[in-house]
Amino acid sequence: MIERIDAIIIGAGHNGLVCGTYLARAGLTVLFLEARESVGGMTSASTINDDYHFPGLAHTAYPVCPKIRKDLRLDKFGYSAGKAIDTIALHEDGMHLRLRTRRVSGPGLGDRDVSAYVQFKNEYLDYAKALRPLFESRPPRLKNMDFADKSTLAKLGWNIRVGLGRESMYEFLRVAAMNMYDVLEEVFDDERLQGALAADAVLGHHMGPRSPGTVLTWLTRLYGELNGPLSVVCGGRSQLGHALLQAAEASGASFRLGAKVKKILVEKGKAFGVETEDGELVKARMIISNADPRTTFLDLLGAPQLDAMFAQRVSQIRGAGDVAKLHLALSGRPEFSALSESDVQNRLLIAPTMNYVEHAFNDAKYNDCSTDPILEITVPSLHNDALAPAGHHIMSVNIMYAPYDIAGGWDEQRATFAYKIIAQIGRFAPNLKSLVVDFELLTPQDIESQYHVRQGHWHHGEMTIHQSFMMRPVHGAAQYDSPVDGLFLCGAGTHPGGGLTGLPGRNAAKRILSMGVAT
Amino acid sequence: MQHTPFHARLAALSQTEEWTSWNGYMAPRVLDKLSTEYFAVRSSCSVMDLTPMEKYRITGTDALRFLDRLVTRDLSKLKPGRITYVVWCNDDGKLIDDGTLFQFGEGDYRLCSQHHQLDWLVTSSMGFDVTIKTETHDVAALAVQGPTSYSVLSEAGIAGLDEMRPFGIADLYCGDFSVVVSRSGYTGDLGYELWVSPDNALPLWDAIFAVGSRYAVHAIGLSALEMVRIEAGFIMPGFDFNTAESTVRAGYDRSPYEVGLGWVVNLDKGHFTGRKALLAEHTRPARRRLTKIIVKGNKPVAEAFIFDGKHGKLIGEIKCSIWSPILKANLALADIECINGNMPKHIWARVDYQRELKWMSTWAECRMIDKPFYVPAHRSATPPERF
Numbered sequence: 002m003i004e005r006i007d008a009i010i011i012g013a014g015h016n017g018l019v020c021g022t023y024l025a026r027a028g029l030t031v032l033f034l035e036a037r038e039s040v041g042g043m044t045s046a047s048t049i050n051d052d053y054h055f056p057g058l059a060h061t062a063y064p065v066c067p068k069i070r071k072d073l074r075l076d077k078f079g080y081s082a083g084k085a086i087d088t089i090a091l092h093e094d095g096m097h098l099r100l101r102t103r104r105v106s107g108p109g110l111g112d113r114d115v116s117a118y119v120q121f122k123n124e125y126l127d128y129a130k131a132l133r134p135l136f137e138s139r140p141p142r143l144k145n146m147d148f149a150d151k152s153t154l155a156k157l158g159w160n161i162r163v164g165l166g167r168e169s170m171y172e173f174l175r176v177a178a179m180n181m182y183d184v185l186e187e188v189f190d191d192e193r194l195q196g197a198l199a200a201d202a203v204l205g206h207h208m209g210p211r212s213p214g215t216v217l218t219w220l221t222r223l224y225g226e227l228n229g230p231l232s233v234v235c236g237g238r239s240q241l242g243h244a245l246l247q248a249a250e251a252s253g254a255s256f257r258l259g260a261k262v263k264k265i266l267v268e269k270g271k272a273f274g275v276e277t278e279d280g281e282l283v284k285a286r287m288i289i290s291n292a293d294p295r296t297t298f299l300d301l302l303g304a305p306q307l308d309a310m311f312a313q314r315v316s317q318i319r320g321a322g323d324v325a326k327l328h329l330a331l332s333g334r335p336e337f338s339a340l341s342e343s344d345v346q347n348r349l350l351i352a353p354t355m356n357y358v359e360h361a362f363n364d365a366k367y368n369d370c371s372t373d374p375i376l377e378i379t380v381p382s383l384h385n386d387a388l389a390p391a392g393h394h395i396m397s398v399n400i401m402y403a404p405y406d407i408a409g410g411w412d413e414q415r416a417t418f419a420y421k422i423i424a425q426i427g428r429f430a431p432n433l434k435s436l437v438v439d440f441e442l443l444t445p446q447d448i449e450s451q452y453h454v455r456q457g458h459w460h461h462g463e464m465t466i467h468q469s470f471m472m473r474p475v476h477g478a479a480q481y482d483s484p485v486d487g488l489f490l491c492g493a494g495t496h497p498g499g500g501l502t503g504l505p506g507r508n509a510a511k512r513i514l515s516m517g518v519a520t
Numbered sequence: 521m522q523h524t525p526f527h528a529r530l531a532a533l534s535q536t537e538e539w540t541s542w543n544g545y546m547a548p549r550v551l552d553k554l555s556t557e558y559f560a561v562r563s564s565c566s567v568m569d570l571t572p573m574e575k576y577r578i579t580g581t582d583a584l585r586f587l588d589r590l591v592t593r594d595l596s597k598l599k600p601g602r603i604t605y606v607v608w609c610n611d612d613g614k615l616i617d618d619g620t621l622f623q624f625g626e627g628d629y630r631l632c633s634q635h636h637q638l639d640w641l642v643t644s645s646m647g648f649d650v651t652i653k654t655e656t657h658d659v660a661a662l663a664v665q666g667p668t669s670y671s672v673l674s675e676a677g678i679a680g681l682d683e684m685r686p687f688g689i690a691d692l693y694c695g696d697f698s699v700v701v702s703r704s705g706y707t708g709d710l711g712y713e714l715w716v717s718p719d720n721a722l723p724l725w726d727a728i729f730a731v732g733s734r735y736a737v738h739a740i741g742l743s744a745l746e747m748v749r750i751e752a753g754f755i756m757p758g759f760d761f762n763t764a765e766s767t768v769r770a771g772y773d774r775s776p777y778e779v780g781l782g783w784v785v786n787l788d789k790g791h792f793t794g795r796k797a798l799l800a801e802h803t804r805p806a807r808r809r810l811t812k813i814i815v816k817g818n819k820p821v822a823e824a825f826i827f828d829g830k831h832g833k834l835i836g837e838i839k840c841s842i843w844s845p846i847l848k849a850n851l852a853l854a855d856i857e858c859i860n861g862n863m864p865k866h867i868w869a870r871v872d873y874q875r876e877l878k879w880m881s882t883w884a885e886c887r888m889i890d891k892p893f894y895v896p897a898h899r900s901a902t903p904p905e906r907f
Contacts (some may be wrong), residue, residue, distance in 0.1 A: 269788075270796060304647030305589050308611035308793040311642050477611070484796060 005283040008513075009275055011262045012453070013303070014042020018245035019506030020491035022073050024289075025252035027514055032285065033254060034277065035451050036261035041242025042291075043452055043459070044234065044501065050439040053330035053395050054388045056236040058443070058452065060379045060397040061086070061348055062501045063225030064232075065241055068137065069503045080244035083232025084384065086264045086347045089208040090197035097341035097490075099347075102126075102230055105194060106290055108345055114191045121188050128173050129158040136224055136497040136504055139480045140471040148405050149515065178466065181215035181264035182355055188242030192354040199359075200352035202377050204401065205499065207323040209362030210355050214466045215480050219517045221464060225500055231348060235384035241501060258315040261453070265290070265301045265488060276299075287487045289509065293317060293454050293461035294474035294494040301456075302485065311484055314475040318494075319468065322445030322457030323365055325403035328424050328473075329396040330389070331436040335380065336348050337429050342383070349378040351425070365402030370418055375401040378426065393438070398422060405445035405456045460499025461492050470496055481509040482516070484514065521546040524571035525660040525721030529729075531801040533739050540742065543636065543656070545572035548741035555845070560738035561707050561748045562846050565668040567728060567739045570661035570713060571721075574619075574636055574792065578629040580650040587621065587629060590644050592776055592798070596787040600625045603687040603704050607776055607784055608640070613797030613808050614764035614773035616640055617757050618781075620704060622689055626789040630655070634757050640765065644793065660721035663750075664713030664728065667896070668735045670904035671703075673712060675731040681712070682903040694720075694727050706745060708752020710898050747842045750851050753812055753892030755779055760839040760853050762808060775801055779810040805861025810839065812893060815850040818843070821884070827853050830883050835864060842895065851893050854886070887903065 007029035010021040017033065018040065025031040039045045043058040064082035065075065077451035090098040090107075099109035105118040120187050134156035138173040142148035176184055181202040185195040202219035209215075225231075234240060247442035250256070264276040265288055274284035295318055298304075304312035337345055352358050352375045361371035377399040382388040389395050400422055407414065419442040427433045446455030454461060462474055471479045474494045481489050493499040522545050524530075530548055538549040539556060547569065550557065560566040578587065588595045591606040597626050598604050600623050607618040617640075619633035631637070641652045664673060670681055678701065680692045689702045697720040705711035729737060749756065757763050759780070767773040775798060776785050787799050815821045820843060826836035841852035856863060867886045898905055 267791075270791065270799075305585065306791050308796070309590075309646075309791070312646050316646060322771040324619040333649070387636070 004284065006291055008032070008287050009034060009147065009283060009285040010289045010291060010491070011265075011275065012036070012042065012291035013040035013042050013246075013256065014246055014291050014492065015241055015501060015503055016492050016506035016509075017042070017289070018242070019032030019069055019073070019503040020289060020291070021254050022245065022249045022252050023510030024513065025249065025254040026073070031249075031252075031254040032283065033249070033256045034260040034262050034275065034283070035258050038258050040246050040256065040258070044242040045298045046236060047328075049218040049328055049441045050330050052390045052437070053328075053393070054382055055238060055328050055395060056234045056240065056385075056388070056396055058326060058448065059501055060381065060399070061231050061377075062241065064229040064235050065501060065503050066137070066507065067228055070509050072329045072507075073245070075241075075244045075248060075384050077081070078244040078247035078251070080241060081239040082229050083235070083239065085230035086232055088197060088201075088231070088348045088350055089340065089344060090193055090350045090352065091337070092193060092353055093428060096193065097339060098197060100194075100197055102226060107193070110191055110194070113313055114189050114194055117188055118194065124169065124172070124229060125220065125223055127165060127169060128177075129220050129227055131164050131173065132157070132220060132224065133227070134160060135470065136221075136502075137508070139508050140473065142480065142494040142496065143471060159221065174480070177215050178214065179216050180211050180213055181219055182210035182359065184216055185210070185355060186255040192382060196352045196354040196357055197350055199355045200350060200377075202399075203358065203362070204375075204377065204399070205324055207319070207321060207365065207402070207463055208465075209359045211359055212362070217348045217466060218464050221498060221500065224497070225502060226323065231378050233346070233348070233380040233381055233384050236388055239428060247312050258302060262301060264303075265297075267302065267306050267485055267488075271486040287489060287513070289489045289513070290493050291492040291506070293318065293320070293458070293463075293492060294478065294490060296453065298478075298491060299460065302488070308486060311475070311477050314477065318462045318474055320456055320458040320460070320462035320466065320494075321405040322448055322454075322459065323404055324402040324404045324443065325418075325449070326443040327398040327400060327419060328441040328443070329398070329423070329437055330439040331394040331396055331433070332438050333392060333432070334383075334394055335396060335430045335433050335436060345380050346383045349429075350469070351376040351378070351429070355496050361402055365404050368404055368406055370404065370414065371402045374403070374422070374425075376422065376426065394436075398426065403444060405449070411444045411446055459493075464498045469498065473498060481512040500515065524569050525718040526569045526571065526662070526725055529722065529725050530739060532568060538741070542572040542742065543574060547572055549743045551739050551743045554743050557738055557740035557744035558747050558845060560736065560740055561666050561709055561744060562739070563667065564736035565664065565666040565672045566707075566744070567737060568665070568741075568745060569661040569739075569838075570663045571656075571659075573656070574633045574663065575606060575629045575655045575659055575661070576629060576633075576641060577653045577655045578641070578650060579627055579653075580648070581627055582648040583629055584626045584652045586630075586645060586648040586650040588789065589648075589792050590641070591621070592785040592792060592794065594786040595621070596789070598623050601689045603689060603702055605784065606631075607781055609776065609794030609798070610764045610799065611793060612764070612773075613775050613801055615757060615761065615766070615776060615779065615781075615792035616764050622702065624689065635763065656795060659719070660715045660716050660718045660724075662724065662728075663705055663707070663711060664709040664714060664882070665705045665709050667710055667898050667905070668907045669711050671907040672728060672731055672735045672737055674906075675734070676727040685902050686900050694724055697723060699724060706752070706754055707748040708892055708894055708899065709896060710901070710904050722754070736891070745799075746840075747810065750836070750840060750842050750853065751844050751847065751892070751894040755781075755810060755853065756840070761855070772808070777801060778808050806858045808855060808857045810838070810862060810890040811854055811856050811863065813838075813852050813854050813867070813887060814893070815841070815852055815884045816888050817850065817871070817872070817884045818884070819850075819871045819873045819882060819884065821850050821852055821869060821871050822873075824871050826856055826886065827868045827870065828859065828864045829866050830868045832868065832887075835859070835867070838869065850884075852886075
C-alpha cells in the first residue's frame with residue numbers, strides 16, 4: 002500500500018495521462034492503474050507475427066491541443082506533430098483526388114469545385130475556431146450557472162457573433178444541425194470530392210452522411226485540423242503516448258501496468274478507493290476514470306450505487322463501435338496504380354461518392370458489415386522502417402462500417418471479411434494480395450476486449466447532438482464530476498469527445514482543480 | 521373497464537350505479553348511502569374491494585437490496601410476516617408514490633401502490649438479481665375494516681387472528697380455501713386485508729356476508745374511504761400532491777419532507793434513489809409542508825386558500841377536506857409554505873361557499889395537528905375486542 006494517494010486515474014490512455022499529469026504538476030499524488038501492459042490506450046502499439054509493429058489503434062492524428070503541448074511541455078519530452086500528409090481519395094480509373102487543408106487537386110476536377118473547396122474549408126475552419134471556447138472548457142451548465150459557465154457561453158457567443166461576423170454567423174446557425182450530405186450537395190459538383198468529405202464527417206461514428214448532426218461531427222474533426230495538418234502515427238519517441246508518459250513520470254505520477262480495476266469503492270456516497278482484479282485495495286481521495294462512462298458507472302461502480310434514472314440514462318448511452326481495423330504484415334511495398342511511392346505515404350481513402358458512403362452505412366443500420374465499405378489506409382512503415390523487417394511493410398486499414406454486433410456473429414465472418422477487404426484494396430494495389438504475410442482483424446468486439454472500451458467505440462460513445470456538450474456523457478455527469486462524490490470522468494466519453502485532442506483530460510483536470518478538492 | 525372478481529356482488533348491491541375507474545377497474549364511489557358506508561367503517565364493519573390496487577411480487581436473491589435502493593426507509597429491520605409503509609423518490613428526491621411492502625419470506629415481497637409502478641420498478645432493477653411480476657390481476661383483495669371486523673372474520677370461519685399484531689401477515693384458511701390475511705388498512709380503524717386467488721373471491725365474500733346481518737357489515741365505495749383516510753391522516757399521492765413522474769412544471773412535485781413524511785427517510789442506510797438530493801434538502805430550511813389542519817366552523821371548506829393570519833399573505837391551499845361526522849369538525853390537508861424554514865403560527869383559510877346558489881366568503885381560523893385526527897384505541901388492541 003502506497004502512503005497517501007490524492008488521485009487514482011483508471012486507465013492510462015492519452016486523456017488519462019493528460020489529466021493525471023496536470024494534477025501531478027499541481028502537486029497531487031497521482032497513481033495510474035492501467036489494465037494493459039502499456040500506456041497510451043488506443044495510441045499504444047501492438048505487434049503481430051513478432052516482427053510487425055503497429056503504432057496504435059489510431060493510425061492518423063492531428064497535433065495535440067497546443068495548450069496541452071505547452072502546459073505539459075510535451076515537446077521537451079520528444080513530442081512532435083509528425084510529417085504532414087494529404088488525403089488521397091482513390092478511384093479505380095486512377096482519377097484520384099488529393100486533399101489537404103486548403104487545397105484540392107486531381108484530374109477532371111472543375112475550377113468551380115477547386116475554389117469552392119478553399120472557401121468551404123476556410124468557412125468551416127472558422128466555425129470550428131468559433132467553437133473553440135466550448136471545446137476547451139467544461140460544458141456550461143444551463144441551470145445554476147457559475148462564473149466559468151457564463152464565461153464559456155459569453156466567449157462562445159462573442160466568437161459566433163463577432164468572430165464570425167453577421168453573414169457567417171447566419172450560415173453557421175443554418176448548417177450547424179444539418180447533415181453533411183445536404184451541405185456537400187449544396188457546395189460541390191464533383192462526386193469524388195463529396196464522397197471524401199462525407200467519409201471524413203462520419204469516420205468513427207455510427208452515422209451516414211444523411212444522418213442528423215454530421216456537420217457537427219465534421220466540425221469536431223476540423224477542431225483537430227485547427228491544430229495542424231494530419232500525420233501518420235508511426236511510433237517512436239515523437240508519438241503522443243510516449244511523450245505523455247514521459248511528462249507524467251517527470252511530474253511525479255506513478256504507474257501500475259497490468260492493474261485492471263474491478264470495482265470503484267464507495268461509502269456513504271463518496272468514492273474512496275478501488276479494488277483491482279488481483280484483489281488489491283488502493284485508497285485515494287479521488288478516483289478519476291478514463292474508462293468509458295458505461296464501464297465506469299455500470300461495471301466499476303454498479304447501478305445500485307446510483308440513482309435509478311441516472312443509471313438508466315447511462316445504460317442508454319449510444320456507443321456501439323462501427324469501425325474494424327485490419328493490420329496487414331507485408332513482405333514488400335504495396336504498389337497502388339497511379340500513385341508513386343511517396344504518394345502511398347499519405348492517407349488513402351476509399352469513399353468514391355456520398356451515395357457509396359450512405360449505402361455502406363445502410364448495411365450497418367441493419368447489423369451487417371458494409372458490402373462496399375469505406376476504407377482508410379495508411380502504410381506507417383514508409384515513415385518508420387523500424388516497424389517491419391527490412392524490405393517488409395505494414396499496412397493499417399480502418400474499415401467502415403463493421404458493426405459491433407453483426408447478424409450471424411463475427412466468428413463466422415471474420416476471415417472472409419478480412420479477405421474481402423484485402424481483395425477490395427487489391428483493386429487499387431494489384432500486388433497486395435501476394436505480399437500478405439499475416440493479418441489481424443480487430444472487430445469492435447476485439448477492440449472492446451483489448452482496449453477495455455464498452456462495445457469497442459473509438460469515442461467511448463456516439464458524438465450525436467444528444468450526447469454532446471452539456472449532455473455528454475449524460476445529464477448529471479457532464480462537468481467531469483459525477484453523482485458520487487470523489488468520482489470524476491476524464492475520458493473521450495466526456496465533452497468534447499473522442500479524437501486525440503487530449504481536451505477531455507485537460508478540461509477534467511481543470512475542473513477538478515477548480516473544485517478545491519485538490520488540496 | 522375491467523371487472524374485479526367481486527364485481528357480481530358489488531353490482532348486485534349498487535343502488536346508485538356510481539362507478540368510477542380505479543386503475544382500469546370498475547370501482548364503486550358509493551353503493552348505497554355514503555353515511556351508512558362511512559359509519560360501517562367507524563361503528564361496525566366495512567368491506568371494500570381492493571383488487572384494483574397495484575400489486576407487485578418482488579422475488580430473488582437481491583430483492584431486499586433492490587427494495588432498499590428503491591425506497592427511502594431502512595428495510596433491514598423488516599421481518600418475514602411483517603408489513604411496512606414505504607415511499608420512493610426519483611433522482612431529485614421527489615415522491616413517485618407510496619405503498620405498503622409485505623415481506624412473506626426471505627427474498628419474497630409484495631409491494632402495493634396507488635399508481636402503476638412497473639416501469640419504475642423495472643428501471644430501478646438494473647444491476648440487481650430480482651424478478652418483478654405484476655400480480656394486480658392475479659390476487660383478489662378485500663379490505664375488511666371497522667371495530668367489529670375481527671369478530672366478523674372470526675365468525676366467518678377465519679381462525680388465527682387473535683394474536684395477529686398490527687402490520688402482521690398470516691397464511692390462514694377460510695373454510696377449505698387458503699387466504700392471506702394482513703392486519704393493515706387505509707382507514708385508521710381496526711381492520712384486515714384479505715388476499716385470495718380470484719377463484720376464491722366470491723366464496724370469501726359470501727362467507728363474510730353470511731354473518732353480515734348480525735354485525736351490520738356493509739360494502740363500501742371510494743367516497744367513504746376518502747373520508748376515513750383523511751380522518752386517519754393518510755395522504756394520497758396524485759391527489760394531495762403531484763407525483764414526480766406526472767409533474768410537468770418545475771417545483772410542482774414534492775419531496776417526502778414536504779409532505780410530512782420525513783420520518784420514513786433514512787439518510788444513513790446506504791444508497792437509495794434520491795438520497796443525494798434529500799441529503800441536500802435536509803440541510804436547507806424547509807420550504808413547505810403538507811399539514812393536517814382543523815378548520816373552524818361548519819362551512820364546507822372544499823379547496824380553500826390558506827393565509828398567514830387573517831387577511832395575511834397567501835401561503836398555501838387545502839388539498840383535500842371532509843366534514844368528519846365522528847369528530848364533528850372540518851378536517852383538511854393543506855400545502856403550506858414555510859416562513860424562514862418554520863411553519864407559520866396563525867393560519868387562516870378563506871372559505872368560499874354557496875348559499876342557495878349565492879357565493880359567500882368568510883374567514884376561518886385553522887389549527888395545525890401533528891397526530892392523525894382520529895386514533896381509536898381499538899385500532900391496535902391485540903387481541904381485538906370481541907363483539
